[in-house]
Amino acid sequence: MKNGQGTIKITINGALHELMIGRDIEPSETLSYLLREKLGLTGVKIACDQGACGACTVLLDGKAVLSCMILAMAADGREVVTVEGLGDNDPVIQAFAEQSEPGYGTAMQCGFCTPGFVMATKSLLNENPSPDLDEIKLGLSGNLCRCGCYPAVARAVERVVNQGVE
Numbered sequence: 001m002k003n004g005q006g007t008i009k010i011t012i013n014g015a016l017h018e019l020m021i022g023r024d025i026e027p028s029e030t031l032s033y034l035l036r037e038k039l040g041l042t043g044v045k046i047a048c049d050q051g052a053c054g055a056c057t058v059l060l061d062g063k064a065v066l067s068c069m070i071l072a073m074a075a076d077g078r079e080v081v082t083v084e085g086l087g088d089n090d091p092v093i094q095a096f097a098e099q100s101e102p103g104y105g106t107a108m109q110c111g112f113c114t115p116g117f118v119m120a121t122k123s124l125l126n127e128n129p130s131p132d133l134d135e136i137k138l139g140l141s142g143n144l145c146r147c148g149c150y151p152a153v154a155r156a157v158e159r160v161v162n163q164g165v166e
């Protein structure tokens with residue numbers, strides 16, 4: 001787990017971070033704490049802090065993980081992507097931002113859950129570029145939205161999928 005002189009190395013949004021244990025990072029710190037509180041990546045939301053809501057979802061080597069449930073040390077040698085690491089033109093972000101179809105509504109009302117949903121969607125599409133509606137619902141079932149935007153979230157993801165095949 002440790003490299004060399006008590007440091008760990010994590011690639012975060014494309015940049016390599018060397019973190020000295022005891023100075024930059026404590027062994028007990030979660031990945032979400034490191035990302036949000038120490039590195040200022042506030043797109044990582046910490047809501048329940050116990051693995052129940054999906055707000056803190058990030059990609060770890062391309063797969064969605066709940067960053068509040070993983071020690072930062074466990075990301076040593078791995079690649080983390082947060083919502084800040086996606087481009088402004090990312091199709092998932094655009095689909096969430098533009099979703100306003102009558103009958104479905106907006107995919108982000110207060111927006112607090114949105115980064116987690118976006119990252120969970122990225123992971124889902126990494127594994128299955130063409131999920132159907134049931135697969136979308138299942139893939140995002142670990143993410144909670146207090147505002148109840150679920151139909152619009154699913155619709156936004158469907159639009160991303162459909163854009164990919166048009």
Ligand code: FES
Pocket residue numbers: 045046047048049050051052053054055056057066067068069
């Ligand atoms: S804050 Fe991590 S799952 Fe809720």
Ligand code: FES
Pocket residue numbers: 107108109110111112113114144145146147148149
């Ligand atoms: S948009 Fe408000 S919690 Fe989901």
